[in-house]
Amino acid sequence: MKCLFLYNPNSGKGKLAAKMKVIERMLGKKYEEVETVATESAEDLISRMRAASCDVIFSGGDGTFHAALQGAEGKRCGYLPSGTVNDIARSLGIPRGTKRALSVILKGRTAGIDCMEAGGEKIAYVAAAGAFTESTYNTPQAEKRAFGPLAYALHGLRHDLPLDVFPLKVTYGGQTAETDAVLVLILNGRSVAGFPVNKKGSMRDGKLEIAVIRQIGRKDMRGKLRALFSIGAVFLFGIRVRKRDILFLQESSVRIETKKDLVWDFDGERGPRGDLEVKLLPSYFELFLPRSKN
Numbered sequence: 351m352k353c354l355f356l357y358n359p360n361s362g363k364g365k366l367a368a369k370m371k372v373i374e375r376m377l378g379k380k381y382e383e384v385e386t387v388a389t390e391s392a393e394d395l396i397s398r399m400r401a402a403s404c405d406v407i408f409s410g411g412d413g414t415f416h417a418a419l420q421g422a423e424g425k426r427c428g429y430l431p432s433g434t435v436n437d438i439a440r441s442l443g444i445p446r447g448t449k450r451a452l453s454v455i456l457k458g459r460t461a462g463i464d465c466m467e468a469g470g471e472k473i474a475y476v477a478a479a480g481a482f483t484e485s486t487y488n489t490p491q492a493e494k495r496a497f498g499p500l501a502y503a504l505h506g507l508r509h510d511l512p513l514d515v516f517p518l519k520v521t522y523g524g525q526t527a528e529t530d531a532v533l534v535l536i537l538n539g540r541s542v543a544g545f546p547v548n549k550k551g552s553m554r555d556g557k558l559e560i561a562v563i564r565q566i567g568r569k570d571m572r573g574k575l576r577a578l579f580s581i582g583a584v585f586l587f588g589i590r591v592r593k594r595d596i597l598f599l600q601e602s603s604v605r606i607e608t609k610k611d612l613v614w615d616f617d618g619e620r621g622p623r624g625d626l627e628v629k630l631l632p633s634y635f636e637l638f639l640p641r642s643k644n
Contacts, residue, residue: 352383354402356395356418357432358410359388366409366432369448373430376452377407392417399425407455412438412474416617419465419472422635428455429637437618438475440546441539441553443640455638462633464553466538468626473616475539475553477628479608480563481513481532481581482543483615513574515565519607522560522599529597530565532577535589536604536628537561545585556632560604561589562597603629 355377357366366373370386377384389395395414399406399421406425408418411433418427430451431439438444442463445451466473513532520527535542537559540551548559563580576595583591589598605627614621 351381351404352385353377353381353405353407353428354398355384355386356389356398356406356408357386357430358395358414366430366448373409373448373452376449376456380456380458381405396420411436412618415474416472416619419474419635422472424635426460426636427638435541435544435618437539437541437544440541440544441475441551442637445640454640457638457641459639459641460636461554461639463635463637464538464556464630464632465634466536466558466628467631468614468616468628469622471616471621472631472634473538473628475537475617476542476615477536477621477626478542478615479534479606479612479626480516481578483533484613484620513565513577515574516609516612518562520560520562520597520599521605521607522601522603527562527597529562531562532565532574533561533563533581533584534606535559535561535584536606537589538630543585547584547589549588550590554633556602556630557600558602558604558628558630559589560597560599560601564595564597566595603627 359367374384374386387398395417399418402425407428408414409430409432412435415429415438429444430448431444431446436446439446444454466477468477515530515532518529518531518534537548537551538553540546540548551559561584563577563584565577580593580595583593584596607625610624613623614626
């Protein structure tokens with residue numbers, strides 16, 4: 351039995367190369383042949399994933415997982431997290447230590463993992479727009495290596511204040527809600543930017559959680575400050591926190607209509623602009639998971 355091991359040499363602090371002998375030795379306990387490839391780009395990773403006819407083990411951060419997802423349909427995969435924040439690993443309960451993550455693969459338990467789809471692109475754990483979301487793909491790699499997860503917050507505070515207010519029309523389950531908003535989160539995972547904002551969520555339950563932080567009342571600095579406190583409440587207490595300006599939904603699909611220049615964040619990567627329709631794809635691929643996790 352063969353496996354293909356793909357890794358992003360630039361993920362995290364670029365230290366994975368030093369662990370390659372350990373990785374190949376441990377994978378060799380399960381597979382007769384281990385082919386190792388350092389991918390050159392997201393497009394290279396996607397192409398290799400699609401072409402693979404064996405188990406695929408891949409390593410990198412959330413952006414690498416997002417790329418791998420584009421070619422993962424119907425495949426059996428393993429994941430070694432090596433990014434700065436590793437929100438997907440947090441959501442799935444996969445250990446962030448290399449040896450412990452490899453042990454999950456060696457034990458051999460797999461489960462079907464849900465993902466989202468928007469405009470033909472697969473999304474693992476979050477589609478978001480509005481306050482602080484651009485920092486996930488605009489923060490320089492050097493800052494992430496120097497400051498870790500704190501780099502995203504520092505970049506957001508420097509560049510995303512004051513908050514931008516944008517119109518939303520949300521269509522879900524035969525209903526429609528219209529509001530002004532400062533942030534919208536469409537979630538399949540539990541963690542965003544290292545915060546457990548969706549503690550009761552699961553990437554295996556066939557549901558999406560949607561949170562809209564609304565701008566109610568005046569759009570002056572005082573009104574935006576209230577919205578900023580609500581964003582803080584979401585990241586401290588989760589998206590189910592009860593506040594008048596937070597709309598929380600659970601659906602299998604949702605359509606968002608908004609202004610044409612609003613930029614979406616897909617799994618920490620820059621996505622499309624404007625209107626968006628998101629649907630859930632249940633059990634899109636198989637992934638090695640710890641036995642104790644749902």
